Amino acid sequence: MTATAIRTQSLVKTFGRFGSPTRAVDGLSLTVPDGSIYGLLGRNSAGKTTTIRMLMGLARPTSGLVEVLGLNPGYERERVAMLRQVGYVPEDKALVGMTTRQLFELNRAFYPDTWSDELARRAVDRLELPLDTSFTKLSMGNKTKAALAVAIAQRSRLLILDEPTTGLDPVALDALLRLLVEDCTSDGRTIFLSSHQLNEIEQIADHIGIMDRGRLLLEGPLDDIRAGFRRVTVTGSALPKSAPAILNVRCEKHATQYVLQRDPEAFEAELNRNGGTVIDSTPLSLHDIFLELCRKDEGQGDSSGREVSE
Amino acid sequence: MSALTIDAAVFLAPAIFWMVYRMWLTNRKAAQAERVALPFDPKAEPTANVILRSFPLPERTYLRQQFTTARIGYLVSSWFFTMIFTIPLLPLPSWKQITWTDLSAFTWFRYVESAASGIQLSLIFCSFAMLAAVMPLRQGPDAQFYRTRPLSMSFLFWARVLPVLGAIIAAALTGAAVSFALLVAIKGPVWQDLPSSFPGITTPDDDRPQLYGALLATSVPRVFLSLCTTVGMFFSGFALLFTIPVNLWSFRNAGPLRFLLSVVAGMLAAWTVVALDMLEILHLPRELFFYTHLGPPPPYVFMICPILITAGLLMVARFFTSRLEL
Numbered sequence: 258m259t260a261t262a263i264r265t266q267s268l269v270k271t272f273g274r275f276g277s278p279t280r281a282v283d284g285l286s287l288t289v290p291d292g293s294i295y296g297l298l299g300r301n302s303a304g305k306t307t308t309i310r311m312l313m314g315l316a317r318p319t320s321g322l323v324e325v326l327g328l329n330p331g332y333e334r335e336r337v338a339m340l341r342q343v344g345y346v347p348e349d350k351a352l353v354g355m356t357t358r359q360l361f362e363l364n365r366a367f368y369p370d371t372w373s374d375e376l377a378r379r380a381v382d383r384l385e386l387p388l389d390t391s392f393t394k395l396s397m398g399n400k401t402k403a404a405l406a407v408a409i410a411q412r413s414r415l416l417i418l419d420e421p422t423t424g425l426d427p428v429a430l431d432a433l434l435r436l437l438v439e440d441c442t443s444d445g446r447t448i449f450l451s452s453h454q455l456n457e458i459e460q461i462a463d464h465i466g467i468m469d470r471g472r473l474l475l476e477g478p479l480d481d482i483r484a485g486f487r488r489v490t491v492t493g494s495a496l497p498k499s500a501p502a503i504l505n506v507r508c509e510k511h512a513t514q515y516v517l518q519r520d521p522e523a524f525e526a527e528l529n530r531n532g533g534t535v536i537d538s539t540p541l542s543l544h545d546i547f548l549e550l551c552r553k554d555e556g557q558g559d560s561s562g563r564e565v566s567e
Numbered sequence: 568m569s570a571l572t573i574d575a576a577v578f579l580a581p582a583i584f585w586m587v588y589r590m591w592l593t594n595r596k597a598a599q600a601e602r603v604a605l606p607f608d609p610k611a612e613p614t615a616n617v618i619l620r621s622f623p624l625p626e627r628t629y630l631r632q633q634f635t636t637a638r639i640g641y642l643v644s645s646w647f648f649t650m651i652f653t654i655p656l657l658p659l660p661s662w663k664q665i666t667w668t669d670l671s672a673f674t675w676f677r678y679v680e681s682a683a684s685g686i687q688l689s690l691i692f693c694s695f696a697m698l699a700a701v702m703p704l705r706q707g708p709d710a711q712f713y714r715t716r717p718l719s720m721s722f723l724f725w726a727r728v729l730p731v732l733g734a735i736i737a738a739a740l741t742g743a744a745v746s747f748a749l750l751v752a753i754k755g756p757v758w759q760d761l762p763s764s765f766p767g768i769t770t771p772d773d774d775r776p777q778l779y780g781a782l783l784a785t786s787v788p789r790v791f792l793s794l795c796t797t798v799g800m801f802f803s804g805f806a807l808l809f810t811i812p813v814n815l816w817s818f819r820n821a822g823p824l825r826f827l828l829s830v831v832a833g834m835l836a837a838w839t840v841v842a843l844d845m846l847e848i849l850h851l852p853r854e855l856f857f858y859t860h861l862g863p864p865p866p867y868v869f870m871i872c873p874i875l876i877t878a879g880l881l882m883v884a885r886f887f888t889s890r891l892e893l
Contacts, residue, residue: 313715315893333719333889341717351708362609366628367716378607388607391597 263289268321283471296458299468344408377410397424487521493533637730648742669766691833697805781861793858796873803880
């Protein structure tokens, strides 16, 4: 067993060789622990899908290292060995022209060692999937459900889901999240999912990574991240404008508002010692953390004038 | 001469019937699917034949799927080749044959000439077939699905290309056999007892006596063999063209461009073969076993050249396939 399910180091993917090449992924170093539910968050064009394509061996990195279950998808033999242990749901769920039943039967043959008919039936039942309707006639939500159910029934060691909740109604979404948590992680399997739907990720993920403009802005256990981030409103004079703990500072009429990204207690104690008065200190939701990080990165990105696309 | 004749409807009727039947079958399945909701109860794997038995289950499953596609491709291609080889057996207006005094010789001339020039339509058809074989490896939902199953790119490439190539060559030979059988059934053994000189009225600038002389020197088996080797060679050339790892194909709605390109590629290939053969440039036609006109055939030994080129081009296309990104 590897300690990490996915590892990338200084991963770069550039598109376009001539003129002005764009860096879709820019020095990404990810670590997804084995047995975790890892949510990769990012805005549109953050580089999530490109990263996932490199993980699956569908795109070649311009530079850097990729390891999935200890195997390098850049080498054909290792890629095939890796694919035996990975379930994948792409962003585009338009699947091959067949019915869901045919898709289940086809996929079952590709994973003879791990496939579970019982889990397939449970997924069909819980997601209320129509089995015999052609894919061309299925709604977007049902296509998504079919793609997910097929990947879940594989019982792979690692599930890689790119925007897995596209088109799902709240009931289907709830059923899916329960399936993922109850049936997929109970025996130590890893789920890596990308999304910009923060609420969904927050419900099930235990680790998150936040990406923007091809770079990883933050990564770690969700609880640690939540504990580290805090919005603190302070009054006083000679307040610091920058420190390693400060992510953003907003000066208002009578007070200064800090968004802290680590050790908020230590920072507040330091402020108190220097004559500042903390009038409010509130933890940040994942939504707020995401926004603050993206705002900060946007400011830095704009100043450097970099172009990034997915 | 037999009194039997065939009509263009012989070719069109089965095609129309098949299309209507497929539509009816699809609609019936869809209607049934909405009425009955059966639980997921997977079928047992069908018994594997000798070829499939040596592959593990994932590869076997994919190959089985490709063989089914190739069987359908074989039927469609056989229909196509039979049609192009049998066109000369369709009735002609009487004024077109009036200058030939021997109708058997005229029929044989039309049949052999049509078979030799059949390469032009065949190459356009080949270009479409290769596009259909290779494109699902480089983009679209099929590429996304199968390239993320535990199958190597090398296996995916060969499993898609070789059955299609085999189906097309088998279909060309089937077309040749069926057309020949129809020729015998409808017109009789017209190649026997051919006159030694042009059987008809000629004018001073008429080239038909020379053409007739060429007909007498023509080897019909080699015309069909040449068709197969040339089709194979250009098929692999199209494989190379359609696997070049450039992003020309990757934008949305590239379908019309791909269609246009395959038509152009097929036509260019056809013109190249005909031009090389007609102009006899650098003796290439002989060495490449091209045989698109009436006359003395290239030696059998030169069949090896297109076969080697086919293998070489397919190897390069296979290498390119591993460089394709989604």
